[in-house]
Amino acid sequence: xxxxxxxxxxxxxxxxxxxxxxxxxxxxxxxxxxxxxxxxxxxxxxxxxxxxxxxxxxxxxxxxxxxxxxxxxxxxxxxxxxxxxxxxxxxxxxxxxxxxxxxxxxxxxxxxxxxxxxxxxxxxxxxxxxxx
Amino acid sequence: xxxxxxxxxxxxxxxxxxxxxxxxxxxxxxxxxxxxxxxxxxxxxxxxxxxxxxxxxxxxxxxxxxxxxxxxxxxxxxxxxxxxxxxxxxxxxxxxxxxxxxxxxxxxxxxxxxxxxxxxxxxxxxxxxxxx
Amino acid sequence: xxxxxxxxxxxxxxxxxxxxxxxxxxxxxxxxxxxxxxxxxxxxxxxxxxxxxxxxxxxxxxxxxxxxxxxxxxxxxxxxxxxxxxxxxxxxxxxxxxxxxxxxxxxxxxxxxxxxxxxxxxxxxxxxxxxx
Amino acid sequence: xxxxxxxxxxxxxxxxxxxxxxxxxxxxxxxxxxxxxxxxxxxxxxxxxxxxxxxxxxxxxxxxxxxxxxxxxxxxxxxxxxxxxxxxxxxxxxxxxxxxxxxxxxxxxxxxxxxxxxxxxxxxxxxxxxxx
Amino acid sequence: xxxxxxxxxxxxxxxxxxxxxxxxxxxxxxxxxxxxxxxxxxxxxxxxxxxxxxxxxxxxxxxxxxxxxxxxxxxxxxxxxxxxxxxxxxxxxxxxxxxxxxxxxxxxxxxxxxxxxxxxxxxxxxxxxxxx
Amino acid sequence: xxxxxxxxxxxxxxxxxxxxxxxxxxxxxxxxxxxxxxxxxxxxxxxxxxxxxxxxxxxxxxxxxxxxxxxxxxxxxxxxxxxxxxxxxxxxxxxxxxxxxxxxxxxxxxxxxxxxxxxxxxxxxxxxxxxx
Numbered sequence: 001x002x003x004x005x006x007x008x009x010x011x012x013x014x015x016x017x018x019x020x021x022x023x024x025x026x027x028x029x030x031x032x033x034x035x036x037x038x039x040x041x042x043x044x045x046x047x048x049x050x051x052x053x054x055x056x057x058x059x060x061x062x063x064x065x066x067x068x069x070x071x072x073x074x075x076x077x078x079x080x081x082x083x084x085x086x087x088x089x090x091x092x093x094x095x096x097x098x099x100x101x102x103x104x105x106x107x108x109x110x111x112x113x114x115x116x117x118x119x120x121x122x123x124x125x126x127x128x129x130x131x132x
Numbered sequence: 133x134x135x136x137x138x139x140x141x142x143x144x145x146x147x148x149x150x151x152x153x154x155x156x157x158x159x160x161x162x163x164x165x166x167x168x169x170x171x172x173x174x175x176x177x178x179x180x181x182x183x184x185x186x187x188x189x190x191x192x193x194x195x196x197x198x199x200x201x202x203x204x205x206x207x208x209x210x211x212x213x214x215x216x217x218x219x220x221x222x223x224x225x226x227x228x229x230x231x232x233x234x235x236x237x238x239x240x241x242x243x244x245x246x247x248x249x250x251x252x253x254x255x256x257x258x259x260x261x262x263x264x
Numbered sequence: 265x266x267x268x269x270x271x272x273x274x275x276x277x278x279x280x281x282x283x284x285x286x287x288x289x290x291x292x293x294x295x296x297x298x299x300x301x302x303x304x305x306x307x308x309x310x311x312x313x314x315x316x317x318x319x320x321x322x323x324x325x326x327x328x329x330x331x332x333x334x335x336x337x338x339x340x341x342x343x344x345x346x347x348x349x350x351x352x353x354x355x356x357x358x359x360x361x362x363x364x365x366x367x368x369x370x371x372x373x374x375x376x377x378x379x380x381x382x383x384x385x386x387x388x389x390x391x392x393x394x395x396x
Numbered sequence: 397x398x399x400x401x402x403x404x405x406x407x408x409x410x411x412x413x414x415x416x417x418x419x420x421x422x423x424x425x426x427x428x429x430x431x432x433x434x435x436x437x438x439x440x441x442x443x444x445x446x447x448x449x450x451x452x453x454x455x456x457x458x459x460x461x462x463x464x465x466x467x468x469x470x471x472x473x474x475x476x477x478x479x480x481x482x483x484x485x486x487x488x489x490x491x492x493x494x495x496x497x498x499x500x501x502x503x504x505x506x507x508x509x510x511x512x513x514x515x516x517x518x519x520x521x522x523x524x525x526x527x528x
Numbered sequence: 529x530x531x532x533x534x535x536x537x538x539x540x541x542x543x544x545x546x547x548x549x550x551x552x553x554x555x556x557x558x559x560x561x562x563x564x565x566x567x568x569x570x571x572x573x574x575x576x577x578x579x580x581x582x583x584x585x586x587x588x589x590x591x592x593x594x595x596x597x598x599x600x601x602x603x604x605x606x607x608x609x610x611x612x613x614x615x616x617x618x619x620x621x622x623x624x625x626x627x628x629x630x631x632x633x634x635x636x637x638x639x640x641x642x643x644x645x646x647x648x649x650x651x652x653x654x655x656x657x658x659x660x
Numbered sequence: 661x662x663x664x665x666x667x668x669x670x671x672x673x674x675x676x677x678x679x680x681x682x683x684x685x686x687x688x689x690x691x692x693x694x695x696x697x698x699x700x701x702x703x704x705x706x707x708x709x710x711x712x713x714x715x716x717x718x719x720x721x722x723x724x725x726x727x728x729x730x731x732x733x734x735x736x737x738x739x740x741x742x743x744x745x746x747x748x749x750x751x752x753x754x755x756x757x758x759x760x761x762x763x764x765x766x767x768x769x770x771x772x773x774x775x776x777x778x779x780x781x782x783x784x785x786x787x788x789x790x791x792x
Contacts, residue, residue: 002481002522003481003522009386011288020178026332028333029295047479048479053418083180122271129134146673150442160729161674201686202673254667255669266787268744268784271784307749316784344575407556407558419596420596422596423597548708611706611708656661
């Protein structure tokens with residue numbers, strides 16, 4: 001199995017609901033270093049997993065929905081806690097939709113799985129890994 | 133599949149038995165940067181994989197058994213080589229026991245797998261990955 | 265010259281005033297990985313620059329003023345932009361005050377300079393370096 | 397499942413064929429930070445996954461075929477694009493052959509899978525993961 | 529003293545002249561992770577060292593002269609060895625010229641010094657530090 | 661000012677004397693990631709700060725005195741605490757002596773200063789910086 005990862009980041013504000021979150025119930029924020037790993041079983045005719053330039057461009061477009069925002073203000077997240085793990089799955093869903101729309105080109109259609117990892121600090125990160 | 137990783141570290145002395153270890157047969161030591169990855173199939177009602185504060189606290193308690201110790205002096209390791217890979221499995225076993233005892237709370241009971249990685253230097257690390 | 269660095273982090277929300285900030289004028293946030301470097305010309309009688317346990321504890325106490333907060337709500341920052349570089353100087357000031365109060369112990373009094381670096385992402389960080 | 401990773405690097409020149417590569421069609425180069433992960437189901441009698449000294453030595457020998465070279469000049473790559481993902485699979489193949497030849501010793505024969513990751517920058521890396 | 533660092537990278541081919549270089553006399557290549565540190569004594573009226581967006585844009589423009597190139601083909605380097613340390617000074621010179629031309633805006637004119645670091649691998653990097 | 665850094669590591673056991681060390685008074689150990697930074701004002705005739713191959717070889721030889729050892733057993737450290745900062749200065753002294761003996765070649769004689777940093781974990785490191 002082949003895989004290729006590209007890295008970008010986003011800077012967001014948010015707060016959490018629930019006693020389990022302690023002081024994180026207050027409005028605070030995070031830098032998420034976003035790693036997206038694209039998986040496929042064989043290389044394409046150019047010896048590529050995916051067009052890395054296109055992959056980076058689409059990732060940048062996807063996270064623009066969240067970057068420099070207060071996630072508490074986004075209707076799409078109403079009733080949810082925008083935890084690191086939840087946001088990893090959210091970025092996964094957006095990237096998967098982009099791939100299915102053909103935004104990663106022909107080669108993107110050969111991808112079989114993807115993993116999104118969000119690093120919230122030097123000591124904690126979360127991932128969502130799924131099939132495409 | 134969702135996963136969440138927390139990082140801590142421990143500083144230990146030890147020596148190895150067996151010609152294959154060369155100069156590492158003498159008493160020396162290591163800093164192990166310890167990454168524990170918790171896996172579960174769906175988020176809980178708080179949009180969490182596990183309570184990250186609780187996970188960090190339990191990890192710290194688990195590695196306190198080894199931190200600032202000479203592993204050669206611990207009876208539990210008699211007859212074994214406390215290699216990086218062996219210690220990864222050991223931390224896994226201790227963390228798994230803690231989860232089964234409920235020390236990671238109700239959410240901890242929904243975890244399905246775990247991976248423990250011990251980094252011994254900038255150029256070498258070892259992991260143990262298993263089901264819970 | 266000797267130096268010792270300890271690392272911690274804080275997660276904050278904030279917004280900026282001024283056209284130069286573009287989309288960062290909106291409420292967003294950051295994880296700041298905080299590195300504090302303590303400098304002294306000679307080691308103390310224990311062969312130490314500073315008590316590392318005490319240094320880590322005081323750093324944690326200092327950044328608790330900001331961690332899990334919306335910096336826009338803190339009166340002490342009224343009229344200022346809490347940029348990464350501004351916050352580096354702020355942490356410097358708090359740590360310097362702690363040292364002068366003796367919170368780093370006797371050894372802390374022998375420190376001659378300090379540098380505070382705040383990492384805001386994998387591609388940007390800012391520092392303040394000054395004498396004590 | 398146990399795994400052990402060792403890291404080395406190689407510095408190569410190359411160019412790519414195909415419009416998809418844009419400016420990378422011109423002769424340029426890369427530092428590849430090479431991580432090889434060895435997997436096995438149980439530790440051997442010495443509590444090892446593999447002899448780490450031997451693993452590092454064989455990896456160094458394997459990448460010597462490419463290090464400090466212009467990959468465009470190597471006949472073995474004629475008609476292929478030596479992308480990061482392609483080179484990850486190439487290093488995998490060379491390491492797998494070395495293992496099957498017994499160059500990682502008796503313990504090497506117990507390995508069941510391997511993953512090779514080539515880091516091309518702080519924001520991109522590619523892997524090949526396969527059974528042995 | 530305040531400082532702010534931004535990171536980018538470039539991928540180049542080159543060869544060296546002189547026996548001291550051994551196998552690096554052959555055509556090979558490198559990824560250079562480029563860190564540019566801007567220094568100033570006091571923050572500007574926006575609480576900034578420099579406009580980070582502008583700094584990143586200018587850095588990207590400066591390294592475009594070298595990125596995806598064979599440095600041996602650039603006339604400007606005739607008779608020189610484009611070592612990591614030499615290229616650090618070269619990027620410094622280009623960035624300094626850009627600052628003096630006002631390409632970092634009004635705030636850029638308040639900078640007093642700069643440091644350029646080029647990382648060539650996980651185990652080697654070189655810098656040039658100078659006044660502006 | 662130019663600088664070049666090379667990285668290596670050593671794995672040692674030791675214990676400390678003095679109440680300030682708490683549990684570190686017991687025998688434990690550390691991996692020290694060792695960064696040595698060589699400084700000079702101008703490049704030599706080959707556009708080098710120092711011969712990087714020679715620098716790495718001499719560093720490896722210097723730390724062989726400590727690597728895979730219990731520092732408590734070395735007479736040269738009798739009566740001292742082999743703290744991270746103390747060991748940084750010790751490696752500095754050994755490297756400085758090697759340079760003065762000509763072990764870094766002719767180019768090594770043009771070096772004006774050096775900095776040695778020992779990383780003991782992902783959250784703590786210490787340095788010694790001095791003239792040559």
